[in-house]
Amino acid sequence: MFVDKVKIYVKGGDGGKGQVSFRREKYVPDGGPAGGDGGRGASVVFEVEEGLRTLMDFRYKRHFKAPRGEHGRPKNQHGANSEDMIVKVPPGTTVVDVETGQVIADLTEHGQRAVIARGGRGGRGNTRFATPVNPAPEIAENGEPGQERDVTLELKVLADVGLVGFPSVGKSTLLSVVSAAKPKIADYHFTTITPNLGVVEAEDGRSFVMADLPGLIEGAHEGVGLGHQFLRHIERTRVIVHVIDMSALEGRDPYEDYLLINEELKQYNMRLLERPQIIVANKMDMPESEANLEVFKEKFKDDYPIFPISAITRQGLRDLLLTVADKIEETPEFPLHEEAEDTTRVIYRHEKEETPFVITIDDDGTFVLSGAPLEKLFKMTDFSHDESVRRFARQMRGMGIDEALREKGAKDGDLVRIMKFEFEFID
Numbered sequence: 001m002f003v004d005k006v007k008i009y010v011k012g013g014d015g016g017k018g019q020v021s022f023r024r025e026k027y028v029p030d031g032g033p034a035g036g037d038g039g040r041g042a043s044v045v046f047e048v049e050e051g052l053r054t055l056m057d058f059r060y061k062r063h064f065k066a067p068r069g070e071h072g073r074p075k076n077q078h079g080a081n082s083e084d085m086i087v088k089v090p091p092g093t094t095v096v097d098v099e100t101g102q103v104i105a106d107l108t109e110h111g112q113r114a115v116i117a118r119g120g121r122g123g124r125g126n127t128r129f130a131t132p133v134n135p136a137p138e139i140a141e142n143g144e145p146g147q148e149r150d151v152t153l154e155l156k157v158l159a160d161v162g163l164v165g166f167p168s169v170g171k172s173t174l175l176s177v178v179s180a181a182k183p184k185i186a187d188y189h190f191t192t193i194t195p196n197l198g199v200v201e202a203e204d205g206r207s208f209v210m211a212d213l214p215g216l217i218e219g220a221h222e223g224v225g226l227g228h229q230f231l232r233h234i235e236r237t238r239v240i241v242h243v244i245d246m247s248a249l250e251g252r253d254p255y256e257d258y259l260l261i262n263e264e265l266k267q268y269n270m271r272l273l274e275r276p277q278i279i280v281a282n283k284m285d286m287p288e289s290e291a292n293l294e295v296f297k298e299k300f301k302d303d304y305p306i307f308p309i310s311a312i313t314r315q316g317l318r319d320l321l322l323t324v325a326d327k328i329e330e331t332p333e334f335p336l337h338e339e340a341e342d343t344t345r346v347i348y349r350h351e352k353e354e355t356p357f358v359i360t361i362d363d364d365g366t367f368v369l370s371g372a373p374l375e376k377l378f379k380m381t382d383f384s385h386d387e388s389v390r391r392f393a394r395q396m397r398g399m400g401i402d403e404a405l406r407e408k409g410a411k412d413g414d415l416v417r418i419m420k421f422e423f424e425f426i427d
Contacts, residue, residue: 004155004199006058007098010117013041015143016069016079018123020385033129033136038122038143039069039079043115045086050110052090053328054199055155056207066117069143072125079122087116090155098150116151120144123380129387139387142380159197159211160328162237164265166257169245170282172196174311175212178321203318206325211237239327240265240277246293246308247286254281254292255299276327277304280320285310356399359408366415366422367405374399378418 016038044066064087070079095104095116105114123141130137163171179198196212242261244254258279265272279300281293293308300306305323309316357371374396381392396402405416405425412427 004055006055006062006153007150008058008062008064008153009148009150010044011065011148012043012117012119012146013066013082013085014068014146015039015041015120015122017071017142017382018125018128018140019072019074019077020126020138020140020382021074033126034074034076035125035127035140036072036074036076036078037125037128038072038141040081040122041069041119041143041146042066042082043084043119043146044117045084046089046093046095046105046107046114046116047086048091048093048107048110048112049088050091052088053160054090054207054209055093055153056199056201058153064117066119066146068146069119069122072122072140076125076127078125081122082119084115084119089153092156094154094156096152096154098152104151117149118147120146123382137387138385139391140382140385141388142382145376145379159237160208161200161210161239161241161324163210163212163241163243164261165243166245166252166261168250169243169257170311171212171243174243174280174282174309175210177311177314178317179210200321200324202321202325204322204325206329208325208328210241210324238275238331238333239324240272240275241280241324242277242304243280243282244296245283246281246289246296247283248288248292249283249286254296258296258300276331277302278320278324278327279304279306281306281308282311284308284315285313357401357404359401359404361408362417366417367408367410367425369401369416369418374401375419378421 018038019035021033021035044064064085066085067082069082072079089107091108091110093107095107095114096102097104104116107114121144123143126137126140129139163174165171175196175198179200198210198212199207200210201207242258244258245252246254248254262273281289281296283289284293289308293306297306307316307320307323309320311317354372357369357374360368360370362368377392377395382388383392406427410416410425410427412425414425416423416425
């Protein structure tokens with residue numbers, strides 16, 4: 001098992017802007033406003049798709065931004081809400097917030113969903129702000145900004161495919177050329193002492209996890225050599241790719257090697273032979289390999305496909321990978337009852353209450369206001385209308401910002417900055 005990690009950016013859609021509209025003229029004593037609310041922005045929602053097995057797709061697309069809501073319109077017409085952006089993830093995906101390190105969701109079952117970045121609500125049109133004193137207010141809100149965050153996707157990966165075979169038959173080389181894995185490769189036995197795993201992508205876009213497992217030797221089922229350490233890992237795979245050195249350069253008989261490896265699998269656990277096998281005749285670029293393959297086929301009695309390849313020259317790899325992908329799709333999982341986990345568990349962390357605002361002072365004496373709640377309020381204010389500006393000033397006063405600025409030493413006429421915008425402090 002290994003943990004595959006991918007860091008991505010997600011952003012919910014902004015809410016639509018509220019409309020400022022009047023039925024007749026600017027001031028309507030017996031009429032009223034007619035501006036509709038903006039629509040809700042879409043959320044980014046992760047959904048488990050049991051057919052996915054890796055995070056390969058997220059290596060090519062790392063930014064997910066949901067669409068914004070539609071702006072409000074005159075005649076009290078509300079803007080349309082945007083449909084949520086559904087992002088498919090494989091079972092077993094854990095979503096972690098990069099900034100806080102908190103687990104946002106633990107997605108395990110097919111169809112399970114979690115909102116990763118919420119869309120903003122639509123801004124209110126001037127209909128919402130009408131009063132008997134002011135039936136046609138010149139005020140509307142911008143839409144609420146969508147939630148944005150960097151998240152890390154973590155997937156605890158079990159290998160779909162296990163490469164078996166005697167030491168030095170080319171398993172590590174094969175894995176290195178079909179994936180981004182970088183196993184240690186050398187011309188001596190037991191280069192691999194722990195499983196190496198890599199994500200493999202077939203030509204048609206299907207992906208799966210392949211494990212280069214430590215080489216077996218005779219007696220492995222009794223613990224000889226790496227023995228049980230190897231065989232525990234092969235239990236977890238769905239398809240066995242049996243790699244054979246068809247060049248016989250080390251003086252070994254390819255067919256005898258095939259029989260010995262299968263006998264070890266059988267002695268360890270009879271169920272291992274229930275898994276489909278694909279026979280890989282490797283090192284076909286060597287002089288004696290063609291003749292040895294003909295002899296091998298004459299002796300071969302099992303109903304397994306044989307793929308002549310050369311991992312070094314990449315000969316035959318395309319058809320091999322497509323066949324492996326087919327086998328994985330048609331082969332059910334082999335449950336390990338003693339290691340079964342509770343797959344119904346879902347973790348959602350409640351977000352901590354955010355500080356409304358923070359005041360700092362720049363080197364030039366400017367008072368800088370920051371904080372997510374204040375910045376959201378600022379973004380939702382339409383500064384093109386005087387009434388909206390006055391409302392924002394009242395909201396800041398209600399949050400205690402005016403008093404806090406005075407305590408920091410702010411005086412009439414001092415500059416105050418929110419994000420990239422500067423204002424004068426009026427006492």
